[in-house]
Amino acid sequence: MARRKPENHDEDDANDLRYRAPALEKGLDIIELLASAPRPLSPKQISERLNRSVSELxxxxxxxxxxGYVAMAENQSGYELTNKLFSLAMSRGVSKNLLDHAIPVMRSLAENILQACHIVVVSDDQIVVVGQMDAPGIPSFHIRVGYRQNITDTASGAVFYAFQSPKVRKAWxxxxxxxxxxxxxxxxxxQADRxxxxGHLVxxxxxxxxITDICSPIFSxxxxVAALTIPYIKSKLSVSIEDCVASLKEASLQLSTLLGATPGSSNPQIKS
Structure with missing residues (x-):
């Protein structure tokens, strides 16, 4: 029986160094820096934070x-990430299936209540908008796809927290x-208890x-898997908050059913 070759961590480290791709690493460093930055960064700020020269980057x-991965901010204050990485991620599997079903439901909801709506998922300690629909033909509150906010700062975050199991809720x-x-x-x-x-939150x-946020959970x-939110703005054309709640819950039930939700567990929408 052949003797097993002893582990050689120095050799592994050498192999790691041999296969490094410095240019790729620089690009990823820039992307990760801009993703974590609360505001656009100038080339000088990028170079300082990455400890590299401006000419090098x-x-x-x-x-x-x-x-198309980064772009100059509208106010020309520096570079920021575009939604390209986010769009690439959303083109995969579960996320794509969610949006394929959600967009027509959201369009019908917006037409019915004359209010904008958006759908969010959880990413780490934040919610992120993955789909959005404006109210047809009238001004409404627009949240761009890719917008992120801390879970604890949003109604949708409270809804996500509310429908976790006790063990997960404790960890959160x-x-x-x-x-x-x-x-x-x-x-x-x-808010989570309410x-x-x-089965929804106002x-x-x-x-x-x-703005009054009206939010309902989406199940598969x-x-x-997601939360559907109406950022309600009262106007001469707006329906009542009560009517928006009813329409939102109907849309949430429809979307949950399309995603395969079944009666039971933590889903308050579908009755046995």
């Missing part, structure tokens, strides 16, 4: 811009709430005083 930024509580004030923590927990009890938006055959 200039060509890489130009290539990323040409390929530990991970998400350490930086909240006692008042913020109490408000978030109360959402769980009523809450004042933290984004603007004039695998459980909770």
């Amino acid at each position: 200039f060509r890489m930024v130009q290539v990323l811009e040409k390929r 509580r530990t991970a998400l709430q350490p930086n909240l004030t006692p008042e913020e923590r109490e408000t978030f927990e109360a 959402a769980r009890a009523e 809450a004042k938006s933290q984004y603007a005083d004039s 055959d695998n459980g909770l």
Whole structure:
């Protein structure tokens, strides 16, 4: 029987170095930096944060811009990520199936209530908008696809938290709430409890005083997958919040059914 060759970590490290791709690493460093930055960054700021020279990164930024991964901000203050990576990710599997079903349901909902709506999923400690529909022919609150916000700062985040199992909810509580004030923590927990009890949530938006978020969970055959939200703005053409709630819950039930949701577990929409 042949003797097993002893492990050689130095050789493994050497192989890792041999197959490095410095140009690719620079591009990924830029993308990851811009993804974590709260605002656009200038070439000088990018170089300082990555500890590289501007000239070293200039060509890489130009290539990323040409390929559509980064773009200059509208105010020309620096570069920011586009939605290209997000769109590529959303073209896969479950996400694509969700949007294929959600877009026509959202279009019908927006036409029925004359309000915009959007659908979000959870990504780490944030919610991210994966689909959006404007109200037809009238001004409405527009949230761009790819927009992210902390789970604890949104009605949809409270809805996601509400419909987790007790074990998962406890883990989320530990991970998400350490930086909240006692008042913020109490408000978030109360919203989640209300959402769980009523099957939806109506809450004042933290984004603007004039907006009321109306949010409902979306389920598939695998459980909770998304949340559908109406950023309600009262106008002469708007229907009542109560009518929006009814239409939203009907749309959520329709979408959940299309995604294969069945009666039972944590799904309050489909009755046995």
